[in-house]
Amino acid sequence: MATAATDLAGIGSTISAANAAAAPPTTTVLAAAADEVSAGIAAVFGEHAQAFQSISAQATAFHDQFVKALNSGAAAYATAEATNVSPLQMLQQDVLGVINAPTEALLKRPLIGNGANGGTINGVGQAGGPGGILFGNGGAGGNGTNPGAPGGAGGGAGLIGNGGGAAGIGDGGNGGNAGIGNGGTGSAGAGGPSGIFGENGSDGLT
The missing domain is CATH 1.10.287.850 (HP0062-like domain)
Known part of the structure; x- marks a missing residue:
């Protein structure tokens, strides 16, 4: 309108x-x-x-x-x-907060939810956060912006989910590991292995 x-x-x-x-x-x-x-x-x-x-x-x-x-x-x-x-x-946020509170307190990781994407600190890519233990995708790795600085690795997935993709700028880290799902794609690094079901992530271009 x-x-x-x-x-x-x-x-x-x-x-x-x-x-x-x-x-x-x-x-x-x-x-x-x-x-x-x-x-x-x-x-x-x-x-x-x-x-x-x-x-x-x-x-x-x-x-x-x-x-x-x-x-x-x-x-x-x-x-x-x-x-x-x-x-x-x-x-939805309130319900997930109640569900995730015990595992976040004990393991610093939610039970359900996607991992946070990695940031960039001083030009170096940080690793993506892990996905929820039961369900969730790993976060993407942060980009390395300085010349030769590595990108962050993709975060691992939980029992069900896909590993986070590695950074796309700089020397990429490895893709994240998966649970029941596909491993994350590496960027100038190795793809993440799959879990019980799924396929290994693709290696990144060099």
């Missing part, structure tokens, strides 16, 4: 500009000659042009109101959507 409103506003601006450009030569038509007939014809054309400009002004006002209505509708729709989504997201 917002995109449609923007498009309509652009069309309205173009039409208004065309009407403004046409107004001077059409509303003040000069008589072709000094006789009364020529003057009368010029006056008729001028009156028609003025009537057209008046109608165009009314159409422009209606167009502007329609665009405002579309923008208001888009804003109301977005607000309603955000209102509906937020409680569900909060509920």
